[in-house]
Amino acid sequence: MYESRDFSAMPILADALQDAGCDRADILDHCRGPGQHVRGCWVVDLVLNKG
Known part of the structure; x- marks a missing residue:
């Protein structure tokens, strides 16, 4: 999602x-x-930082 900016x-x-x-x-x-x-979405950030 971040790379393509397609959410x-x-x-x-x-x-x-x-x-x-x-x-x-x-x-x-x-x-x-x-x-x-958008890029910086708190949910996506939360998922990415949990890995």
């Missing part, structure tokens, strides 16, 4: 996070929400 897969990220056991509504709602996502 259209955010709902898919939400599904993957949920499948992995994430139950935080703030994260899942943000990924599935209608807003425009």
